[in-house]
Amino acid sequence: MDIMQIGIIGxxxxxxxxxxxxxxxQFALMISIIGGILIFMMIMPKISAAMQIFYDxxxxxxxxxxxxxxxLKIIGIAxxxxxxxxxxxxxxxxAVASKVELGGKVMILITSMPVIMAMVDLVExxxx
Amino acid sequence: MDITIVFRIAAVxxxxxxLNQVLIRAGRExxxxxxxxxxxxxxxxxxxxxxxxxxxxxxxxxKL
Numbered sequence: 001m002d003i004m005q006i007g008i009i010g011x012x013x014x015x016x017x018x019x020x021x022x023x024x025x026q027f028a029l030m031i032s033i034i035g036g037i038l039i040f041m042m043i044m045p046k047i048s049a050a051m052q053i054f055y056d057x058x059x060x061x062x063x064x065x066x067x068x069x070x071x072l073k074i075i076g077i078a079x080x081x082x083x084x085x086x087x088x089x090x091x092x093x094x095a096v097a098s099k100v101e102l103g104g105k106v107m108i109l110i111t112s113m114p115v116i117m118a119m120v121d122l123v124e125x126x127x128x
Numbered sequence: 129m130d131i132t133i134v135f136r137i138a139a140v141x142x143x144x145x146x147l148n149q150v151l152i153r154a155g156r157e158x159x160x161x162x163x164x165x166x167x168x169x170x171x172x173x174x175x176x177x178x179x180x181x182x183x184x185x186x187x188x189x190x191k192l
Contacts, residue, residue, distance in 0.1 A: 009131055009134070012131065012134060013134055016134060016135070016137075016138035016141075019138070019142070020138060020141040020142060020145060023145035023148065023149075024141055024144060024145050024148075024164065024167075026168055027137065027138075027140070027141030027144070027145075027167075027168075027171065028141075030137055030141075030171050030172070030175050031134060031137050031138060031141070033175060033179070034133055034134055034137060034174075034175060034178060035134060037178045037179065037181075037182045038129060038131065038133070038134065040182060041129045041181075041182065041185070042129070044185055044189065047189060048189055051189065051190075069191060072190045072191060073190055073191060073192055075190060076186055076187075076189065076190025076191075076192045077190075077192065079186065079190075080183065080186055
């Protein structure tokens with residue numbers, strides 16, 4: 001049922017944005033931003049349910065909460081970076097969009113640093 | 129989180145566009161610019177509330 005609402009919100013936002021685009025491009029951009037936010041707000045409960053399943057799987061398989069937390073944090077950073085850079089691309093500012101993407105990549109690298117260090121230590125222990 | 133916000137923004141946009149044309153035809157370009165800016169600021173306020181709510185949700189959801 002939800003997918004129909006999502007589709008309808010997307011189509012109405014696109015049509016309204018197009019109707020205002022040639023006189024006032026700023027409003028078209030704002031309508032598309034609001035459309036994106038509404039759709040995400042609708043799917044958010046489903047995402048939190050999926051998160052819970054992630055944690056349950058983590059508990060069952062013995063993967064520590066830290067690793068699962070890092071994975072979720074990376075997903076969150078990737079989502080916000082993609083959200084911002086898509087809006088910049090929509091408004092024609094592809095240079096700014098690539099900077100936002102670069103920032104997102106750096107943040108993800110920093111977040112995943114502990115996992116990389118743990119792997120390096122593990123390899124070091126294995127080598128004679 | 130209802131769709132009326134989309135219609136509200138579209139209504140403000142269309143209103144400002146019409147006002148813009150009327151003022152330009154009446155020869156007052158600077159007032160047309162003013163109404164566009166005013167409409168822009170109003171809509172920006174609404175949007176910033178929604179964006180901050182989105183980022184709060186993402187923050188609590190992904191434990192950023």
